[in-house]
Amino acid sequence: MALAEKILEGDIRAAARLMRDIDDGFKSALDELKILYPHTGNAFIIGITGPPGAGKSTLVDQLTAVYRKQGKRVGIVAVDPTSPFTGGAILGDRIRMNRHADDAGVFIRSLATRGHLGGLSRSTMDVANVMDAMGMDIVIIETVGVGQDEVDIVRMAHSTIVVMVPGLGDDIQAIKAGILEIGDLFVVNKADREGADRTVRELATMLEMNQYKKGAWLPKVLRTEAHCNRGIEELVAEIEAHRSHLYQSGEIREFLQEKNARVFMDLLKERLFTEVFQHLHVNGRYRAILEGMAARREDPYSAVEKILAERFKGGD
Amino acid sequence: MSERKFRVLVGKPGLDGHDRGAKIIARAFRDAGFEVIYTGLHQTPEQIVAAAIQEDVDCIGLSILSGAHNTLLPRVCEILREKNAADIMIFCGGVIPDDDIPGLKKAGIREVFTPGTSTEAIVQWVKDNVKPRA
Ligand SMILES: Nc1nc2c(ncn2[C@@H]2O[C@H](COP(=O)(O)OP(=O)(O)OP(=O)(O)O)[C@@H](O)[C@H]2O)c(=O)[nH]1
Ligand SMILES: [Mg+2]
Numbered sequence: 001m002a003l004a005e006k007i008l009e010g011d012i013r014a015a016a017r018l019m020r021d022i023d024d025g026f027k028s029a030l031d032e033l034k035i036l037y038p039h040t041g042n043a044f045i046i047g048i049t050g051p052p053g054a055g056k057s058t059l060v061d062q063l064t065a066v067y068r069k070q071g072k073r074v075g076i077v078a079v080d081p082t083s084p085f086t087g088g089a090i091l092g093d094r095i096r097m098n099r100h101a102d103d104a105g106v107f108i109r110s111l112a113t114r115g116h117l118g119g120l121s122r123s124t125m126d127v128a129n130v131m132d133a134m135g136m137d138i139v140i141i142e143t144v145g146v147g148q149d150e151v152d153i154v155r156m157a158h159s160t161i162v163v164m165v166p167g168l169g170d171d172i173q174a175i176k177a178g179i180l181e182i183g184d185l186f187v188v189n190k191a192d193r194e195g196a197d198r199t200v201r202e203l204a205t206m207l208e209m210n211q212y213k214k215g216a217w218l219p220k221v222l223r224t225e226a227h228c229n230r231g232i233e234e235l236v237a238e239i240e241a242h243r244s245h246l247y248q249s250g251e252i253r254e255f256l257q258e259k260n261a262r263v264f265m266d267l268l269k270e271r272l273f274t275e276v277f278q279h280l281h282v283n284g285r286y287r288a289i290l291e292g293m294a295a296r297r298e299d300p301y302s303a304v305e306k307i308l309a310e311r312f313k314g315g316d
Numbered sequence: 317m318s319e320r321k322f323r324v325l326v327g328k329p330g331l332d333g334h335d336r337g338a339k340i341i342a343r344a345f346r347d348a349g350f351e352v353i354y355t356g357l358h359q360t361p362e363q364i365v366a367a368a369i370q371e372d373v374d375c376i377g378l379s380i381l382s383g384a385h386n387t388l389l390p391r392v393c394e395i396l397r398e399k400n401a402a403d404i405m406i407f408c409g410g411v412i413p414d415d416d417i418p419g420l421k422k423a424g425i426r427e428v429f430t431p432g433t434s435t436e437a438i439v440q441w442v443k444d445n446v447k448p449r450a
Contacts, residue, residue: 012369012370013369013372013400013401016369016370016371016372017372017449019372020320020323020372020449023321024319024320024321082351083346083347086346086347086348086349087349088345088346088347088348088349088350088351088352089346089351089352090342090343090346090352090354091351091352091353091354092354092356094353094354094355094356094367095354095355095356098355098356098358098359098363098367101355101359101362101363101364101366101367101370102360102362102363102365102366107370108367108370108371109370109371110353110371112321112351114321
């Protein structure tokens with residue numbers, strides 16, 4: 001039986017293996033994903049992003065506890081950076097979530113960025129899709145802690161939570177351009193720390209300066225102390241409010257359209273590139289082009305045009 | 317393009333203190349190019365096995381100092397078998413009396429590293445003895 005069928009029957013190991021195949025770029029994973037696709041689109045996806053050590057994983061742990069109490073099944077994708085020097089990675093987000101490890105209603109998967117920029121791994125969307133097909137009601141995606149403009153998560157998650165901490169001071173000014181647009185909710189975590197009020201105020205002020213269309217969602221700034229479970233119920237309520245807004249305003253249609261367009265285009269780009277590029281290697285042509293460029297015999301513009309013309313002749 | 321990346325889970329079962337040893341070995345594996353799922357302290361055998369399965373690791377490395385190795389480690393092996401996951405190889409390191417090692421191996425622990433073993437030696441052993449899944 002194919003992995004996909006086993007997954008639909010609730011086989012955890014099959015799900016974990018498919019995620020591995022996806023992550024490692026196995027072609028067979030595409031066939032499995034094709035089977036799973038009709039079974040996706042049911043999970044509500046929450047994105048959590050913010051600077052390193054802000055408390056993202058701790059928040060994921062607390063949110064998971066609340067959703068489990070409501071009887072919902074939760075999938076978690078936690079992304080950490082790959083070391084550019086060794087290709088290795090320490091994926092440590094599970095440390096904060098251990099109490100959910102052996103809960104059958106929770107599935108946690110750690111992923112390394114493997115050189116992908118934008119705060120997520122290339123495989124994140126497909127891994128989240130597998131969780132969706134497994135019947136997870138909620139999928140929470142924790143990005144790498146870079147805190148700049150991780151746009152990737154915005155396209156993927158129904159609700160994006162930006163986590164900040166007190167005392168970033170002028171840093172907020174510096175990174176505001178990126179983060180103010182991506183958050184549906186803002187959280188000042190570690191509110192037990194000095195300067196929390198100020199950070200909340202500054203964020204709120206900056207958000208007020210944003211231009212919102214009539215009827216648009218107005219992001220709020222909440223405070224939490226994730227390590228001792230303060231402010232979590234309020235956060236869950238605000239996520240629910242945002243979810244309702246998405247559906248009642250009809251914005252969900254726009255969101256899904258953009259998301260699907262992005263998924264399709266990314267896939268097309270990637271597949272087109274590999275198709276064409278692989279082909280170049282069979283007869284040593286790639287090397288010849290590079291050598292031609294080095295000697296200034298051939299220019300890259302003509303080389304690409306020639307290849308495309310050959311590959312797609314009579315195509316349209 | 318489609319080449320397996322080695323994945324290893326490093327954790328520390330039991331109730332005692334610090335995780336220095338586990339962190340050192342986690343770093344050594346990262347520096348050798350592995351993806352290390354680091355689960356930290358105070359893991360129950362159930363949590364370790366569940367994490368190993370969800371993360372689809374090739375092997376599990378456990379650091380243990382508590383003296384409870386004779387109960388905790390065989391228990392991890394037992395749950396792996398119960399969950400149909402005995403193919404996940406498991407090794408451990410820590411202060412373990414020589415007399416206990418045969419028993420642990422019989423229970424399913426593939427190798428036991430005592431203090432003084434270099435991290436390089438441990439990483440090399442894993443490279444020689446564990447093949448990432450096909
Ligand atoms: N004082 C205080 N500490 C907190 C709070 N929330 C989390 N922490 C602590 O902050 C540290 C980092 O928390 P994580 O949840 O690992 O942070 P993270 O954002 O996931 O970190 P990365 O994934 O490494 O970017 C841990 O030691 C937490 O216990 C809080 O509200 N107040
Ligand atoms: Mg984290």
